[in-house]
Amino acid sequence: MADSLPEALGPLLREARARLVAAAVDDPTLDARLIVEHFSGTTLTQAIADPEFKVHGRAIEAIDAALRRRAGGEPVHRILGYREFYGLRLSLSPETLEPRPDTETLVEAILPFVKAIAAREGACRILDLGTGTGAIALALLSAEPAATATGVDIAPGALATATGNAGQLGLGGRFTALQSDWFEKVSGRYHVIAANPPYITSQDIGNLQDEVRDFDPRLALDGGVDGLNPYRIIAAEAARFLEAEGRVAVEIGRTQQDEITDIFRSAGYGLVGAFRDLGGNDRVLVFQRGKP
């Protein structure tokens, strides 16, 4: 049985960090802070200004339980139940992928086009395929007030979470959730089709970091035998749902740029933008139909 946690905020943070160091957690300082602040409702400023501040017993119990889960390998954001994405707090659920900072590259890549269309036409319609928490759609809606988005997912639990997130962020009036196997139930035409589809090969799933393999849903990760199945479907079917001059923006695995460009070229699209993530990896491709 581990020692009980101190009540005073400063020592509590130190002990929380020490437990995570002992469990060889990757970033023990940050995770200890996130857990203590979340369950005690305190801030770093408070810990510095008033380290003797007493945290109440129920919060200590919750922090203790959360530290045990983290030490047992559960990702910190799964324990907190939310993750920040593009400055938005998004709730997670068992059926949603944890949105990653790499995916913010897609938002940044397509946002200038979304804004240009909204300025020219007074509206921009976005289709977010495999919306998960709603991350991509909601980030774009938060940045462009004239945009509307339909978030598609095959997982009903993901759509419930995305709808909840849209409501929490005051974006519910411009976000529609649609349960569909990719385009199966989609109708209408969109200026932007965005997707961060599953792109890990089925055989590589077992080699992923434990925190990804054991806690992100398999449906959000597995892109089939070569990891490219969802891109083939999107490239083959997007044209019927795109406005003239519309763009398709996809997140990709870091080694997939050439193969995915070929898939879209064969379907009549040209590559009009390629973007790297902050780690310098190829991460986002933007296509337009009829371009060389």
Ligand SMILES: C[S@@+](CC[C@H](N)C(=O)[O-])C[C@H]1O[C@@H](n2cnc3c(N)ncnc32)[C@H](O)[C@@H]1O
């Ligand atoms: C990599 S996750 C991306 C989630 C979110 N867009 C993000 O970037 O954080 C892929 C998403 O595609 C969804 N998905 C998987 N297969 C699908 C299908 N056949 N039709 C629609 N969505 C699917 C999964 O449920 C998951 O939410």
